[in-house]
Amino acid sequence: MDEYSRFVDWDKMDVSAQSQDTKELTCMDFHELKQLARQGYWAKNHSLRAKVYHKLISNIPCRTVTPDANVYRDIVVKIIGKRNSSSLPLPEFVDNSLIPTYCLNAEGIGAIRKIILCISNQFPDISFCPALPSVIALLLHYSKDEAECFEQVCRILACNDPSKRLIDQTFLAFESSCMTFGDLVNKYCQAAHKLMVAVSEDVLEVYSDWQRWLFGELPMAYIARVFDVFLVEGYKVLYRVALALLKFFHKVKAGQPMESDSIQQDIRAFVRDIAKSVSPERLLEKAFAIRLFSRKEIQLLQMANEKALQQKGITVKQKRQNVHLAVHAENFKSEIVSVKEMRDIWSWIPERFALCQPLLLFTTLEHGCSLSRFYSHSEGHEPTLLLIKTTAKEVCGAYLSTDWSERRRGGNKLSFFGTGECFVFRLQPEVERYEWVIIKHPELASTGSETENHAQPASSTVSSSSIPSDPSDRLSPFLAARHFNLPSKTASMFMAGSSECIIVGGGDGQALYLDADLNHGRTSHCNTFNNQPLCSESFQISILEVWGFRD
Numbered sequence: 001m002d003e004y005s006r007f008v009d010w011d012k013m014d015v016s017a018q019s020q021d022t023k024e025l026t027c028m029d030f031h032e033l034k035q036l037a038r039q040g041y042w043a044k045n046h047s048l049r050a051k052v053y054h055k056l057i058s059n060i061p062c063r064t065v066t067p068d069a070n071v072y073r074d075i076v077v078k079i080i081g082k083r084n085s086s087s088l089p090l091p092e093f094v095d096n097s098l099i100p101t102y103c104l105n106a107e108g109i110g111a112i113r114k115i116i117l118c119i120s121n122q123f124p125d126i127s128f129c130p131a132l133p134s135v136i137a138l139l140l141h142y143s144k145d146e147a148e149c150f151e152q153v154c155r156i157l158a159c160n161d162p163s164k165r166l167i168d169q170t171f172l173a174f175e176s177s178c179m180t181f182g183d184l185v186n187k188y189c190q191a192a193h194k195l196m197v198a199v200s201e202d203v204l205e206v207y208s209d210w211q212r213w214l215f216g217e218l219p220m221a222y223i224a225r226v227f228d229v230f231l232v233e234g235y236k237v238l239y240r241v242a243l244a245l246l247k248f249f250h251k252v253k254a255g256q257p258m259e260s261d262s263i264q265q266d267i268r269a270f271v272r273d274i275a276k277s278v279s280p281e282r283l284l285e286k287a288f289a290i291r292l293f294s295r296k297e298i299q300l301l302q303m304a305n306e307k308a309l310q311q312k313g314i315t316v317k318q319k320r321q322n323v324h325l326a327v328h329a330e331n332f333k334s335e336i337v338s339v340k341e342m343r344d345i346w347s348w349i350p351e352r353f354a355l356c357q358p359l360l361l362f363t364t365l366e367h368g369c370s371l372s373r374f375y376s377h378s379e380g381h382e383p384t385l386l387l388i389k390t391t392a393k394e395v396c397g398a399y400l401s402t403d404w405s406e407r408r409r410g411g412n413k414l415s416f417f418g419t420g421e422c423f424v425f426r427l428q429p430e431v432e433r434y435e436w437v438i439i440k441h442p443e444l445a446s447t448g449s450e451t452e453n454h455a456q457p458a459s460s461t462v463s464s465s466s467i468p469s470d471p472s473d474r475l476s477p478f479l480a481a482r483h484f485n486l487p488s489k490t491a492s493m494f495m496a497g498s499s500e501c502i503i504v505g506g507g508d509g510q511a512l513y514l515d516a517d518l519n520h521g522r523t524s525h526c527n528t529f530n531n532q533p534l535c536s537e538s539f540q541i542s543i544l545e546v547w548g549f550r551d
Contacts, residue, residue, distance in 0.1 A: 004143065005046070025041070034229075043224070050142035072115075176305035189246050304352055385399055394429065399425075418495040
């Protein structure tokens, strides 16, 4: 076919999908490349794709000393010798059972192992890199020889641009990416997440497969299209495509019985056979239709998850702790929720806190109905979980991302604070989670219908001092008002507290207001989700609990 065909088994390839047009790529402007990659400009021309890959990879900023093709030619004989590469054990940082072949011929399949072993020799710092075999197998399609492929992979691994993350090379980076993916699923694929919680004992175990879906199960034609865009736009593309895969899985499989005893196996099988239901173009279209956070904000979330893992001492591969077991049945006792309900709540919270165990901080049964005692027992803990049971047997609550001591920043005024990780939820009579807490009804801060009718607008209530000056201190990427389609930063309110009341806002128009005596409360539920309010518009509190997170 062309000079890049040495390792390709064309009998296994869909040659009809290949175009013989002699197209060239002359532009290197990022925005133009981004559009061309998404449109598949070089996807149907094998030779052109190879040349584009070479150009893109050669422009990756790398460490000063990065192994090149000549290094490979020098070391491959010493490392492999005359032995058959298929008989050589692979390094522990790759999954030996998952070496994709991507329509390669016998020489190409053998070359994958040889290149992995040579990379292991040149990159002793790599401790966990399950995506590596797939990347090598794919790039062999677009390389003239093994040495050229080795050099391209080395440049990807040696990238030293801190803003351009490419491939995870440590267990800490990999595990935190799984947690980050779980956080993103929680936000962008709530229906699929609800299914995962229902059928899986360990949701994070399911989400730990997300890179395997891409670099292992996804057919050649699909991963090549993903890689086209990945080389231009970076790591964020992988999250997008994995989210799209999960959305399609839920759409296709919703209401159908599971094909196996494992949801992990079902998702893997779906991805392997994705051509039966979704084209590569449709997959990418779905992926880029997701309004995902910015690259910087995803990096902040990844940093927060890495920090949580480091604090737990989880930095090397080990037997995975069942995340749901963070809520131990024998150590957990609540007068409001069961162990199962608490585990459901745990599946909603950010992954870095799901590693912790619940710790009861305050309960009206023991500490009385005093707002000042509520504050004194809750302050110093971040985040916290608020649970409420009404006299009508309704159960609702809120995940609150910020320490209640932040309320003091506003002096005697009602002070608004918190981050967009906050959310409110209902457990009884039906389970529902309301995403993205925003107080849209400041009039709830006033008591009585007369003051409600003359409430001040939100912008006059919030002081700039109530907004954290340095978001990086909290490593939370969810502080920007622009994510919530609000008219200004002053309208970005999540939780509020004073000596007279506390307010927690909720997505879908939900907002929860509690009086100072912690006996009464009310909700605002304009634009409710499926017309289901958080709880009664006015209610009496039977029990209120506040839970913290213990390492």
